[in-house]
Structures are given as C-alpha cells and as structure tokens.
Amino acid sequence: MTAPALSSLRAGEDLDPLTRTVDQAQIDAYAEASGDFNPIHVNPDFALAVGLPGTIAHGLLEMGILADAISRWAGGSQTLQSLECRFSKPLVAGDGITCTGKVVAVDDGEKTATLEVEATSSRGERVLTNGRAIVRLSQ
C-alpha cells in the first residue's frame, strides 16, 4: 500500500491508477459473492441474444474495483467515507478497467479529501463517470 502523506495532501494530486482485466471467472466469482446471477453477467448466449457484445460485469463490481483503487491509495478501506458514480457504459467480460482520479479539495477542518474519479475500459470507453469520493485523512 502506497498511502500518500495525507497531512501534506494537496488538490491536484493524482490517485495511483489501478488496472484490472475482468474475465468471466472474476464476474462469476462476483455473482457468487453478491448473489446477483442476472444472465447478462453469467450467460454468454443470453448476453449476445439481447444485443450485448458479450456478458458484462456487474456495475457494483466495477464500483468495488474503484473503491479498492481509492482504498489502496488512501491507506485502507475504512478511510472511504463516500463514493458515487454513474454506470455509463457496460464493461464486457475480458476487457480491462483502469481507475483514475485526482484530489480536487482538501478540507483541513473536516480532515477529508474529495476526489473526482472515473474508470475507462480497454476499449477506450468511459465506463464509470461523474465519480466522486471523500476519504478521511488520518492525523
């Protein structure tokens, strides 16, 4: 974990980017863990039949990867106070997802930092947009 020196965190600082390739095995594992076995996630024939290029990741799996990226950068998942995003485009099984972000505000009184965050697929599509996170700063 490469936590930034939160006491010296400044607006403009980048989140350490995180890239993962999300294959069908990972989507299946997430379906098991979440209990969401919607066929668009786990049944390739069904996904093709409804016009998708293949099965797609659960939005909340993508959001979980985004939360993981922020948590690893900030020094732990308990630092994450809030996270929001829009599921703009589907992430197709086998594609990569890259999470990026930037600190846009540091509140010394509340001891929090606000980040704008997003995720892009290896197809070049912005899959998670309008992302915003607040992390608690230690000290």
Place this chain on the structure above:
Amino acid sequence: MPDQSHVGRRYSAPGQVIDGQRAAQMAAAIAGSDPVAEPGAVPPTFAAVYCLAPTLGQLFGDPEVGINLAGLIHGEQTFEWPVPVRPGDVVDSTAEIVSVEEKRGMTFVGLTVESIRPADGAVVCRGRDLMIIRGGAGS
C-alpha cells in the same frame, strides 16, 4: 411499470447479519488476480449484499410496481459509510422510492437506502440509487 403513485413506497429488511466469509469472498472477487489488500476487512461495496439486495430485491419482486426486470439497468449509485461495518454486525436495512420519471421512453426510479446497526444506532451505510427501466409507458 413504476409511476408517481409508487413514490414513498418503502421496503424493510431487518436483521441482516454481516457474514465475514461472504465479505471475504466479495473482496477476493473484486481483487481478481491481485492479492486482497486487507484480509478480514468488509469491502465498502459489500453494501450491495446487506443494504441493496434485501431491500431492492423486494422492490424488483413487488407485483404492484411491476418492474420489467429484462429492461432494468443500474444507472447511478451513491454510498456513504459514516461508520465502518464489521463481520458479525446485525443491521436493519430500508429502501424508499423517492422519484419516478418518464424520459425518452425510459422510466427512471430514484431510491434512498439506509442500513442502521440497532446495537448502537449507528448508520453504517446510506445511499441513493437510480434504476433505469427501458421500455417505459407508451413504448
């Protein structure tokens, strides 16, 4: 299909036990081929299991609302975690429909969700969801 008359409808799922084993399963599914950063921690988006699934599951099965699950898309998600949740915690989860709008032949259903730990009254998660249902009224 959902309409204005459904605004204010609430779904309650008391007594949700935070299952540490299942939380670990989700952490592994999110990490994919990476090692889990914090073994034993509950991933923030485990709220999908203790907050969203038991409440929104009731909404999706509510015959009086009649959501067409085949056209259902998760549009946006906001989570706040005022206090971290721990394995073994028991929480009461609720969801409420706060808006229903028809736009471009689609139905947008806005919800607020919340999980409270009755042992100490702590809000462990609150959130907002936007669900989009393709094939709204008139299409």
